[in-house]
Amino acid sequence: MARRVFSITFWPGVIAAALVAAMTLGTLGAVALRAESFSALSRFDWLAVRFTVVQALLSAFLSVLFAIPAARALARRSFPGRGLLITLLGAPFILPTIVAILGLTAVFGRTGFVSTVLSWAGLEPISIYGFHGVVLAHVFFNLPLATRLLLQGWGGIPAERFRLASALHFGPKDVFRHLERPMLREIVPGAFTVIFLICTTSFAVALTFGGGPKATTVELAIYEAFLYDFNLGKASLLALIQVVICALAVLLSLKFRVPQMGSGGLNRVVQRFDAQNASARLLDLFWVVIVSLFLLAPLVAIALRGAGGVTDLPASVWSAALRSLLTALGSAALAILLSLALALSALRWRGLEIIGMSSIAASPLVMGTGLYIVLFAITDPSIWALPITALVNAVMSMPFILRALGPALAGAERDYRRLADSLGMTGLSRIRLVLLPRLRVPMGFSAGLAAALSMGDLGVITLFARPDAATLPLQIYRLMGSYRMDQAMGAALLLLGLSLALFYIFDLWGKRRA
Amino acid sequence: MLELQSIRLTQDDFSLSADFAIPVGARVAVIGPSGAGKSTLLSLLGGFETPDAGRLLWEGQDLTQALPHDRPISHLFQDNNLFAHMTAAENVGLGIRPNLRLSKTEQARVSEALTAVGLTGMAKRRPAALSGGQQSRVALARVLVQEKPLIFLDEPFSALGPAMRGEMIGLAKEVSDKLGATMLMVTHDIADVDRFADLVIWIEDGHCHPPRDWAEMKGDPPEGLTHYIGV
Secondary structure, three states: OOOOOOOOOOOOHHHHHHHHHHHHHHHHHHHHHHOOOOOOOOOHHHHHHOOOOHHHHHHHHHHHHHHHHHHHHHHOOOOOHHHHHHHHHHHHOOOOOHHHHHHHHHOOOOHHHHHHHHHHOOOOOOOOHHHHHHHHHHHHHHHHHHHHHHHHHHHHOOOHHHHHHHHHOOOOHHHHHHHHHHHHHHHHHHHHHHHHHHHOOOOHHHHOEEEEEOOHHHHHHHHHHHHHOHHHHHHHHHHHHHHHHHHHHHHHHOOOOOOOOOOOOOOOOOOOOOOOOOHHHHHHHHHHHHHHHHHHHHHHHHHHHHHHHHHOOHHHHHHHHHHHHHHHHHHHHHHHHHHHHHHHHHHOOOOOHHHHHHHHHOOOHHHHHHHHHHHHOOOOOHHHHHHHHHHHOOOOOOHHHHHHHHHHHHHHHHHHHHHHHHOOOHHHHHHHHHHHHHHHHHHHHHHHHHHHHHHHOOOOHHHHHOOOOOOOHHHHHHHHHHOHHHHHHHHHHHHHHHHHHHHHHHHHHOOOOO | OEEEEEEEEEEOEEEEEEEEEEOOOOOOEEEEEOOHHHHHHHHHOOEEEEOEEEEEOOOOOOOOOOOOOHEEEEEEOOOOOOOOOOHHHHHHHHOOOOOOOOHHHHHHHHHHHHHOOOOOOOOOOOOHEEEEEEEHHHHHHHHHHOOOOOEEEEOOOOOOHHHHHHHHHHHHHHHHHHHHHEEEEEOOHHHHHHHHEEEEEEEEEOOOOEEEHHHHHHHOOOHHHHHHHHH
């Protein structure tokens, strides 16, 4: 019988898992218990459920649809700036939602660039509010993700197959049928489900671009039931519906092989013999330009319009920035500590990792509502606004962190378990001397990710914050609401800079000695 | 004396059996075809596996259930003998204190051991900055400071060239002589056995034959060994 020597205490990981479970399931229970009666859902609420599903389906569909030609162009062309563009495709993940929203407003809004051009042509300006605004923002966030996932798919087709195709005189149609379509069939369902899942939990986008009976997501409906009506029965019922939608999406994603987000296979350009003609080149050029413009224009707009405002921001923005920075650092520390404890114990029992990842199907607003109810019984919840925000953000970033730490930890144990066991390296010595040095790179990346995600979060904080204690994203949202767009743009540029700097500094720390 | 009393280990459809004793101070080569169970035997003795039946005794003390680091054994594994992120001195120091909080005297012992294996002045280097032979020397320096009465080598030098391998086996012998230790080495190479062993354990299909004198075994080899050597 094989024996595993368990050299690290099991309990911290169990406590971390219990905390995550309390945050995902416990808060849901708290909301349900506090609800005096499950008041029937109104027509308005059912419209929210329908809108959530329909906009998520359409967002996922469009993201994947446009990602296919874009990823193909990136896969088969090498051009100056290609590497930069691929790096940029990873940026929306850590981009604060409110920054993207402001950027999109600057480009597609009523007074934005696109509308101005349209009015020159004598056409009506477009409106970014409502259904298409929500979908536009979701495609902005998820088209890059879909493109990266598909690019990995293309990178995964061995170069020899394309050489064989050329030797067999395959035309573009044959290449598509025999090489590309099988790959797409494998990757597209997974990518679609992941994006669908992300879009169903959308809150900040719906809060800013949506609203009203035609464009309210379930998350937004929870927020409104809670904040405007303080109708906990309705909030908890909506929370349950949200969980059901997420759970269905997760079940669906289990059915498909969900592509892993990694950096492998992105840098290789395969020489293609079937795509050398002018029309194929032109088509690829078109897609590269369109995707670059779509991604860059909002960011450039923020930089241009914000640069003027960033020097004379009101003091409230600076104090909000400080609060956000502290929250982000606290959240990153919590996320790393919890994930590390959990990942270490998961070496012994894999089930813990699944609990740690469960927040991927949880809604931060449900967590926030549940915590509010629990805290309300004891104290004034608004005092705890920042710690609660940090904790919820930490739990929400754990699925990504666990995915980064898990393989590195398993690798360290595989390589060094016997040596460390034979030398008697147990407990803290084992963690300090064997595991942490090997985890440095994924830990730096994870801390950067957690800090940036928390820095840009506009979710839980909207439930808790007192008027005088906003975080930076909330402060920007308020500036937008009072039509002080120049200050909002300046503050958004500050937020963008801080988020990227946090990610960059932590990531660099991890890679420094690697 | 290291005693293996009716030891049995079953893993899926493989089973290993051993029932013999090894005298103190012996140098024992463990040979046999691939998959016969050579590494499994060392794993079992090292405490990385627990036998389904039987007892393991060292000088009369029962080790059957002891944890790996509670056994009187220093190991050289096939690979990953050094932590890539630690210096040579740190890798050796782990043999004295697994938390690396070394006193001045203990640090002096580390330097002494590095000098003894011919690595003067290389204490601060990481494994990546050392050659394959030098990495083996660091691992042997650690065996030296561990001062355990049993040394197990599981083909640790198989990635080295023939001349370097001979040199390392010579150094391993020196180390064990210094400590008066009993040594077991798994190998594939009959030249290594000639260089190193006075006793040989022949393993075939999971059955460990009791150790025999190498010269005598060569004169009257078991059938499988003749095939294995191919003469």
